[in-house]
Amino acid sequence: MPSTRLTELLGIDRPIVGAPMAGTATAPLAAAISAAGGFGTIGASTSRWTADRPDWLRAQIRAVRRVTDRPFGVGFILSYPNADDLVAVAIAERVAALCLSFGDPAPFIADARAAGIKTLVQVQTLAQARAAAAAGADAIAAQGAEAGGHTGALGTLSFVPAAVDAVSPLPVIAAGGIADGRGLAAALMLGAEGVWMGTRFVASVEWEGEAWRKDRVAAASTDDTIWTLAYDLASELPFPDGIGxxxxxxxxxxxxxxxxxxxxxxxxxxxxxxxxxxxxADPRDAAVWAGSGAGLIHAVEPAADIVRRVVAEAERCLARWGARVGAGPKDG
Ligand SMILES: Cc1cc2nc3c(=O)[nH]c(=O)nc-3n(C[C@H](O)[C@H](O)[C@H](O)COP(=O)(O)O)c2cc1C
Incomplete structure (x- = not known):
């Protein structure tokens, strides 16, 4: 696959970012994705804050470095308490990028830049995309409502190209509902420079969550997810308005x-x-955070195989269409 502005920005070979999934995208998954040429991330935030969390994050970052010298990032839910302490660890450890979601990224962007660290800001509306660009973000992840975990209301198909237009020339990463090579090819056609995938990596060997959750994602269809406030309200998770x-x-x-x-x-x-x-481990009540892309996932697989296959499939899709366009009737 040719390089994109995202692969150039991050110094990676394949335009796939592993989503920073809170507490379950840990060192093994981040390392596997990065070693396979994508951009792995650690999801630093957890809903239950404990004082040892900065030490945990430092150990996770160092664990990735023991496996690969490829670049990787750390992601934060900015509306959670003590995001500041965790961001400080990632900056001190000089990770390649911070992934900033669900809050105002502006206070963190200057510190990151001063340390030579890129910022990838995940947004759910065009207004947020413009604000993140104005605050100096290096790339915008435009997240559609198909996404697993916390997300807004706009669909990926219309939101991504609108964000591309709004923040040009900043690179946009498409998030939400992308789980195979067709999704990557489509995202590139929408003007994105890469994809940011979560649910696909839930069903990976290296994802830190329990096997029963992975199996349920692999077994689910597109029709089996719901966007709801029920868990956030019951558990008092502090997300911004408009996010479920x-x-x-x-x-x-x-x-x-x-x-x-x-x-x-x-x-x-x-x-x-x-x-x-x-x-x-009772699936009748326990939350399995997953997007509608679960319907495209049929097995729990090693993350490296997922990265390589998604890119190879996208290349075949793009080549097939290129050939069809090339073979079509010519004007004039
Ligand atoms: C299990 C799970 C946990 C997630 N945790 C976070 C998180 O901690 N921070 C964050 O910014 N996004 C989180 N997300 C959302 C992802 O960043 C991303 O937007 C989403 O996974 C993309 O859509 P997809 O799931 O269809 O690939 C999570 C998603 C999942 C599936």
């Missing part, structure tokens, strides 16, 4: 999606129910 979570539908979403007003009054009981579900 896309998960695999289950008994909990069947019971609570759309009943937001009631959740606050039942919070203690619901939190206990969700904690028990996590302990018992």
């Amino acid at each position: 979570g896309r998960v695999l539908r289950n008994a909990f979403t069947d019971a609570w999606h759309g009943r937001e007003a009631e959740i606050a009054g039942r919070r203690v009981e619901l939190q206990r129910q969700l904690e028990t579900a996590e302990t018992d």
Whole structure:
């Protein structure tokens, strides 16, 4: 695959960013994606803040470096408490890039730049894309509502080209619903310089979450996810307005999606129910964060195989179309 402005910016061979999935994109996944020529990331944020988290992050960064000398990044949910402390670790460790989501990236961009670190800012609206560009971001990840985990309301197909137009000449990375080479080829045709994939890597050998969650993603169809506020409200996750979570539908979403007003009054009981579900690995209540691209995923595979296959498939798609266009009737 020819280089893109994203591969040039990050010094990578393949235009695939592994999404910084909170607490589950850890050193093994980041290292595997980067070693395969993509851009691996560590998802630094967790919903339950503990004081040892900066030490955990430092150890994760160093663990990636023991496996590969290829560049990688660290991602942060800026609306979570103590994002500042975690960003400080990543800057001190001189990772290649910070991935900044769900908050104002401006305070972090100058510090990163001064340390020679790139900033990739994930956004859900055009206004946020413009603001991130104005604040000095090096690339914009335009995230559509198909995405797994936390996301907004705009669809990837229209949001990505609109973001490309709005922030040109900054590179845009397409996120949300991209799980195979057809998605990468389409994203490039939309004007993106690469893709940012989460759900596909949930179903990877190196993803840190439990095997049962991976298997459920591999078994799910496009119709099996839902965008909901139910988990965020029950667990009191501090995300900005307009952001909800896309998960695999289950008994909990069947019971609570759309009943937001009631959740606050039942919070203690619901939190206990969700904690028990996590302990018992009970998929009826436990959240499996995943996007509609789950319907394109049929097996849990090594991350390196995913990176290489997605690029090879995209190359075949683009070549096939190039050949068709070349063979078509000529004007004049
Ligand atoms: C399990 C999971 C956890 C995620 N955690 C984070 C996170 O901590 N920070 C973040 O910016 N995005 C997070 N996301 C969203 C991703 O960054 C990305 O936008 C999304 O995965 C792209 O869509 P896709 O899942 O269809 O590939 C997460 C996504 C998933 C599936």
